[in-house]
Amino acid sequence: MTKALISVTGLDTTGIIARVATRLYEMNINILDITQTILQGYFTMMMVVDLDGANMEFAQIDEALQSVRDELGMEIHMQRMDIFDAMHRI
Amino acid sequence: MIETGEILQTLHMIQEENFDIRTITLGINLLDCSDASPEICAERVYEKIVRTARNLVRTGDELERELGIPIVNKRISVTPVSLIAQGDPVPIAMALDRAARETGVNFLGGYSALMHKGATRADERLLRSIPEVLSSTERLCSSVNVASTRSGINMNAVREMGEIILSTARRTADTDGLGCAKLVVFANAVEDNPFMAGAFCGIGEPECAINVGVSGPGVVKKALEKVKGEPFDVVSETIKRTAFKITRVGQLVAREASQRLGIPFGIVDLSLAPTPARGDSVAHILEEIGLESAGAPGTTAALALLNDAVKKGGVMASNHVGGLSGAFIPVSEDIGMINAVRDGYLSLEKLEAMTCVCSVGLDMIAVPGDISAETISGIIADEAAIGMINQKTTAVRIIPAIGKKAGDRVEFGGLLGFAPVMKVPGGSCRTMVQRGGRIPAPLHSLRN
Numbered sequence: 001m002t003k004a005l006i007s008v009t010g011l012d013t014t015g016i017i018a019r020v021a022t023r024l025y026e027m028n029i030n031i032l033d034i035t036q037t038i039l040q041g042y043f044t045m046m047m048v049v050d051l052d053g054a055n056m057e058f059a060q061i062d063e064a065l066q067s068v069r070d071e072l073g074m075e076i077h078m079q080r081m082d083i084f085d086a087m088h089r090i
Numbered sequence: 091m092i093e094t095g096e097i098l099q100t101l102h103m104i105q106e107e108n109f110d111i112r113t114i115t116l117g118i119n120l121l122d123c124s125d126a127s128p129e130i131c132a133e134r135v136y137e138k139i140v141r142t143a144r145n146l147v148r149t150g151d152e153l154e155r156e157l158g159i160p161i162v163n164k165r166i167s168v169t170p171v172s173l174i175a176q177g178d179p180v181p182i183a184m185a186l187d188r189a190a191r192e193t194g195v196n197f198l199g200g201y202s203a204l205m206h207k208g209a210t211r212a213d214e215r216l217l218r219s220i221p222e223v224l225s226s227t228e229r230l231c232s233s234v235n236v237a238s239t240r241s242g243i244n245m246n247a248v249r250e251m252g253e254i255i256l257s258t259a260r261r262t263a264d265t266d267g268l269g270c271a272k273l274v275v276f277a278n279a280v281e282d283n284p285f286m287a288g289a290f291c292g293i294g295e296p297e298c299a300i301n302v303g304v305s306g307p308g309v310v311k312k313a314l315e316k317v318k319g320e321p322f323d324v325v326s327e328t329i330k331r332t333a334f335k336i337t338r339v340g341q342l343v344a345r346e347a348s349q350r351l352g353i354p355f356g357i358v359d360l361s362l363a364p365t366p367a368r369g370d371s372v373a374h375i376l377e378e379i380g381l382e383s384a385g386a387p388g389t390t391a392a393l394a395l396l397n398d399a400v401k402k403g404g405v406m407a408s409n410h411v412g413g414l415s416g417a418f419i420p421v422s423e424d425i426g427m428i429n430a431v432r433d434g435y436l437s438l439e440k441l442e443a444m445t446c447v448c449s450v451g452l453d454m455i456a457v458p459g460d461i462s463a464e465t466i467s468g469i470i471a472d473e474a475a476i477g478m479i480n481q482k483t484t485a486v487r488i489i490p491a492i493g494k495k496a497g498d499r500v501e502f503g504g505l506l507g508f509a510p511v512m513k514v515p516g517g518s519c520r521t522m523v524q525r526g527g528r529i530p531a532p533l534h535s536l537r538n
Contacts, residue, residue: 005097007097007101033091035094037094044098046094046097058152058155058156059152059155062155077101077158078158079156079157079158079159080156080157080158081092082157082342082346083100083157083158083159083339083342084092084096084097084100085092086338086339086341086342087096087100087335087338087339088092088096088099088100088335089092
């Protein structure tokens, strides 16, 4: 399974999860886990997704998410989970 | 499952603390390109490099995007050119520079000669061509190995390199001697170094290999901020843990790049490589350990600990560690070092002492333009002696700033940064340098 982390940070507003999740649904990407918190006044959401069923390549998914970023005015980053596994798990 | 705190730590390291993969360097063997005709050799060299490295930059960019970590440089290192150049090496140099541009890498290293014991005719030809080549190419880097622990110091080569560095500086005076920033003189040069300007693909290397250099002085500095006042045991442990994490990412990138390119993984180089960006300085780590400025008494001890702890942490994180693997202390590429020189804390003499305990040597140091070739040779000989006796790599990358004097400033731009021109200790070494010959290899027992 190719897992990726999508992190969303910025000022809190309505519909953040809805919009990100809708876009992921359109690309046939399954959400495995979501955590969200308000850190120092900032909305911080982390979503772990499974890219295996996606109907697009990594770069295209990343670009599609950037359009959500522009709509919401928030920072959205997607990166493969491997980097976190490498750094924090032996 | 990875915890939120761990994810945030990684994101923070990348976004706030300048953690990056400094370079993916593709080593390419060029021995099979040799030919009596320089033109045919140059053509083969160009064709082989472009064919082998055609996907290097694209793969690096893809990995950067997918893993979310900057991969700053994509580079190529090749077999030392003196080993393949049967005649005039200049057409090969031009072909290498063209190949670097065509493949999109920012530097290509290997315009090199290994002459720690003596020079072949090809070595001599290559040496003489360096000033012309470095002033007429853009991305080509050159290195010359003049000493080794096993064979001693080739003082003829040391003498010649003094003149070649000065001549290169004069030919590139309009860019503050930029040619000299692309020229390194080594003792105990390593064959799998991914960092420039000293990278080349040694003759013990496979047909091609992926070597990765990590970085992260900013991350180490931030980690140490959390253990203020703690004893050195804690400092060392903190650096080790940080180096481990950094290196694991280097290993991941190396493995992925190797798979995608179908090229064997060589090594991860554990060096802490600073950049002129604020927050990416080795000097600032030393200051965090407790020095008012890099260069103050205690600097050599702090650097020794840093260098050793980085290796101890990193070596567990990768299945093959190599290259230079240690802390770099270039002056122009490290804002903390630049400030230490400017404020009078750091001298050439102190830098020389620091090179005894860390990676490489006198690196990116600007000196007054009226320096003599013999004095440059004397500086090279001193560094080579440190490397030879201590069984370590040392190097000199020194830039005579033509028309400038101590206290003036030279600008190289980009990753190479800027540097204050440093004062060189007085006293002539002309008679010593003119002796030539070889300093014999040192004894390896009765060590003290």
